[in-house]
Amino acid sequence: MLGISVYLNEPSAEKQEAYIRKIRAAGFRGIFTSLHIPEEDPGQYAGRLRTLGNLAATYGMELTADISPASLGHLGLTFRTADRLLDWGVTGLRVDYGISEEETAALSQRMTVALNASTLTAKTIRKLKKCGLRLSAAEAWHNFYPRPETGLGVEDFQMRNSWLQSEGLKVMAFVPGDGERRGPLFKGLPTLEDHRDRTSFSAYLDLLDSGCVDHIYIGDPSLSERSLEQFSSHAEGVFLLNAIPAFPDAAAALPGTDHTNRLDAARDVIRSAESRMNTNVGDRPITPANTATRPVGSVTIDNSLYGRYQGELQIMKRDLPADEKVNVIGRVIEEDMPVLRHVKGGDVFRIRMADVPQG
Secondary structure (H helix, E strand, O other): EHHHHHHOHHHHHHHHHHHHHHHHHOOOEEEEEOOOOOOOOHHHHHHHHHHHHHHHHHOEEEEEOOOHHHHHHHHHOOOOOOHHHHHOOOOOOEOOOOOHHHHHHHHHHHOOEEEEEEEEEOOHHHHHHHOOOHHHHHHEEOOOOOOOOOEEOOHHHHEEEEEEEEOOOEEEEEEEEOOOOOOOOOOOOOEHHHHHHOHHHHHHHHHHHHHHOOOOEEEOOOOOOOHHEEEEHHOOEEEOOOOOOOOOOOOHHHOEEEEEEEEOOOOOOEEOOOOOHOOOOOOOOOOOOOOOOEOOOOOEEHHHHHHOOOOEEEEEEEEOOOOOOEEEEEEEEEHHHHHHHHHOOOOEEEEEEEEOOOO
């Protein structure tokens, strides 16, 4: 499941609703919020949590709140009465400290409980199960790491997730937002350090293809419009790739709109299965032009010197030399380069050319 983070320091319900409406349409189904962030005013928790819960219910989204004994106290609740939050639209609680295994197991009978994925031990899980933990309502959620250099490493992350899943727990991890970032550091809120400076969409694809997470949430408060468009396209089965043209009117050389990477996927390039048919080369042969070197991400069209391959659209997955039979018409933007390795054989992709040629 895809999710976002909405924080209670945002007083505008209208702004929250506008964002949630767009996100829901892009395929997101979950909302995370936190009730124990030092920078926020706990006196505002109750009213704003109710408002957020109403929005989650209106748009059919799950709402998980990060909770502590102190923040529950601000709401006039304890862990024994925390299920009253179901009436507020809260569907799950992320619990970490201040709650016993017995209380956690009892809470799982009434709502979803998200446990700390990093601190769970085999002994704790055994005790939780012995106390009656409802596994279908229990998940393991990773933290996000605001301070640079403190995010998790990939290998340990994957090993822990495989173990957690073998214990019957679904696993959640965060990727950073690439729109508005959360203070006080504004350095992204990823689970993996490798994702800190990546776009939300490309980091999401990494976790999705890893096969070791069940839920992926955006840690920061918002996405860029570009990432949001890519999530929306991906929900429809299309990889949207942004590119910069190599010369004016290069976009006009693109054959067709959506392309399928051939099922017999090449090692070096992404190949459009449809492009040679779409080009209609019999009426207008493609003249050799800008037959330059082809660094990774280059978007190319085979010209008339390539015979029956004339009109084939490709995207380079590695650096390749110049070829007089191949016209370079643009290049995928740097931020979208990590997306290329996720386009497998049979996947559909779309190239969107900007208006400004490469300098």
